[in-house]
Amino acid sequence: MRVRSTKNPKKETLVALYKQMKTFRVFEEKIAELYTKGHIGGFCHLYIGQEAVVSGITHNMMQQDSCITSYRDHSHMLAFGASMESVMAELCGRETGCSKGKGGSMHMYKRDRNFFGGNGIVGAQVSLGTGLAFAHKYKKDNGVSVVYFGDGAANQGQVYESFNMASLWELPVVYVLEDNKYAMGTSVARSTLDGSLEKRGEPFYMKTIISDGMDIIDVLEKSKEAIDYSRSESKPVLLCVNTYRYRGHSMSDPATYRTKDEVSEMKKLDPVDCLYNILVDDYGVQDSDLHEIEKDIVSQVSEAENIVLSASEPDVGSLMQDIYSF
Amino acid sequence: MTQKITVRDALRDAMKEEMLRDETVFLMGEEVAEYNGAYKVSRGLFDQFGRDRVIDTPITEHGFAGIGVGAAMLGLRPIVEFMTFNFAMQAIDQIINSAAKTFYMSGGTINCPIVFRGPNGAPGKVAAQHSQCYASWYAHCPGLYVVAPYDAYESKALLKSAIRNNNPVIFLEHEMLYGKKFDMPDEDDLLLPLDKARIMRSGKDITICTFSVSVGYTLDAAEILAREYGIECEVINLISLRPLDKATIVESIKKTGRVLTVEEGWAVCGIGSEISAIAVEEAFDYLDAEPSRLACADVPMPYASNLEKLALPNSAKIVEIVKKLCNKK
Structure with a gap:
């Protein structure tokens, strides 16, 4: 059993999170399969290995909060309540897709849950997310903006332009720096002098919290601390989450820049498997119950696949629609 | 009032x-x-x-x-x-x-x-x-x-x-x-549509499409052309550059048969290039002269006054081009 705080989450919470993380995993494995079969094209960035991060953080968000992330966004969509079918249909370029087939993998949004995508320009979402925080403060709606970016984006200039203004204007924003160790094929060691991304908030006097992104319980605890602080103090927080992606940067990346041993070592810390073990070992959940959950997810994913693959492509008349809002 | x-x-x-x-x-x-x-x-x-x-x-x-x-x-x-x-x-x-x-x-x-x-x-x-x-x-x-x-x-x-x-x-x-x-x-709540051009001066001989500061010296040039050469320019203040008010532009070109564009930007892939294309695509049979563009010289803007003046459009340049397009000496 891992070292944890004394305030362990409730069994029901963890079972629900297991179900959610397992859903992300099974869903994205299906996405990889559909990509390989040619149903999905272009860029397709999978979140496999990082599931605990978005699961844990989203669990601590409130209705009025907002969120934005990079192009690795499928699991975020599911976390904010999008149906598997709408996300899968978008990936397959169908009219029933969440963006009507106009956005694809990198451009998915859930407006009714204040999830603003889905951004293809590395680092741009950090300024946009700071703007969401600005709007929360302006409207005095007690909301917090949760902004995800990776170790690669951490070297973009606008990230620090945003940090500066967020600190100066005391904006309620949690910057989630998801360090998955590689910006495409460039390791953190090759892109920064000393690799210590957790120091990036210091020049802006930003509270910094470090979390183990492979451990859902740690993510739950640390993100709660970050979000609560940001909300109550109206200040930015840097939440540095150490995580790892098992797949390449995108489906077209064979990831030859790292060894197989490295990947298999990281897989021993798998966040979904670890939560499985915690539930069985520490919470007395039956293996059979968890297997039942998995079976149910597999059948839901398969059902979504059947529906999506028989769905139509967008109507040709939609090409020139949705350019301007009236 | x-x-x-x-x-x-x-x-x-x-x-x-x-x-x-x-x-x-x-x-x-x-x-x-x-x-x-x-x-x-x-x-x-x-x-x-x-x-x-x-x-x-x-x-x-x-x-x-x-x-x-x-x-x-x-x-x-x-x-x-x-x-x-x-x-x-x-x-x-x-x-x-x-x-x-x-x-x-x-x-x-x-x-x-x-x-x-x-x-x-x-x-x-x-x-x-x-x-x-x-x-x-x-x-x-x-x-x-x-x-x-x-x-x-x-x-x-x-x-x-x-x-x-x-x-x-x-x-x-x-x-x-x-x-x-x-x-x-003196009116409350003045509003204008974002997608409509404004005809600042009506004329029958040539259409001049322009916007922003250039509207001023284009109107000056139109005045000179009318007074001294009897050429009546129709001056269109484009206002909207996206979308271009094609209907107003094309209707005017069909009437005058000639079009000149004036802008401070460079000619290459400029607003004038787009209007020239529209003139050719949508009013080809009405054209009596080739569409013409007056724009910034194809250089980064120089500092010295004389060079800057040389680079930018002005009334005198408009007068010269219009005379040529309308076959006036």
Whole structure:
């Protein structure tokens, strides 16, 4: 059993999170399969290995909060309540897709849950997310903006332009720096002098919290601390989450820049498997119950696949629609 | 009743009226608050609305443009002032990739009601990095409205419409016009459509399409041409550069059979190039002469007065080209 705080989450919470993380995993494995079969094209960035991060953080968000992330966004969509079918249909370029087939993998949004995508320009979402925080403060709606970016984006200039203004204007924003160790094929060691991304908030006097992104319980605890602080103090927080992606940067990346041993070592810390073990070992959940959950997810994913693959492509008349809002 | 008012004050009045009307409207940019605007366009707004709604930013165009776009996505109506559009180059990714494209990429679920405004073009003797017209850069991109007012009335009515629009609007002002006084109708709630051109002078011999500061010296040239050469120019103030008011442009060209474009930007892939293409595509059989473009010389703007004058369009150049196109000696 891992070292944890004394305030362990409730069994029901963890079972629900297991179900959610397992859903992300099974869903994205299906996405990889559909990509390989040619149903999905272009860029397709999978979140496999990082599931605990978005699961844990989203669990601590409130209705009025907002969120934005990079192009690795499928699991975020599911976390904010999008149906598997709408996300899968978008990936397959169908009219029933969440963006009507106009956005694809990198451009998915859930407006009714204040999830603003889905951004293809590395680092741009950090300024946009700071703007969401600005709007929360302006409207005095007690909301917090949760902004995800990776170790690669951490070297973009606008990230620090945003940090500066967020600190100066005391904006309620949690910057989630998801360090998955590689910006495409460039390791953190090759892109920064000393690799210590957790120091990036210091020049802006930003509270910094470090979390183990492979451990859902740690993510739950640390993100709660970050979000609560940001909300109550109206200040930015840097939440540095150490995580790892098992797949390449995108489906077209064979990831030859790292060894197989490295990947298999990281897989021993798998966040979904670890939560499985915690539930069985520490919470007395039956293996059979968890297997039942998995079976149910597999059948839901398969059902979504059947529906999506028989769905139509967008109507040709939609090409020139949705350019301007009236 | 009309009164004389500067373009500068007309812009300020537009922002003031819209901020009074809608609490979600706010102004942000470098020196817009305590300094009252680098060109004094926002004079008085900080005192009236306070620091929550008139916000000085650090010198960080990329960052604050992105913050504006994010705030707009969550329901606010930001006016982002660039000290000049030259500096907006630092922010152009947020303007195009975030503001202009998100509504489409999201299948029409996330809109971005934001105005990016500031002076554009050549204000005189400030050299290449501060003297460029960006009209064609922005006009190229679907998802944006791009407008360039000329007089005080247009400035006020268009800015008010731009603030109320549900899309990103590029609002191109001109430093040389800020201090110019024009008649302003004494009416409440002046508004103008963002997509309509204005015919400033009717004529039968040639259509001249232009915008922003160039409208002034084009009207001067039209006066000279009428008086001294008997050539009647129809002067179209384009106002909207995206979308172009094709109907007005094409109808005029069909009437006159000739078209000249005048702009401060470079000719290559410029607004004039687009209008020339429209003339050829949609009024080919009506043309009595080749479409012609008067634009900035194809160089970065020089500093020295004589060279700068040589590079930019002016009345005398317009007169010469029109005479040639109309076969007058």
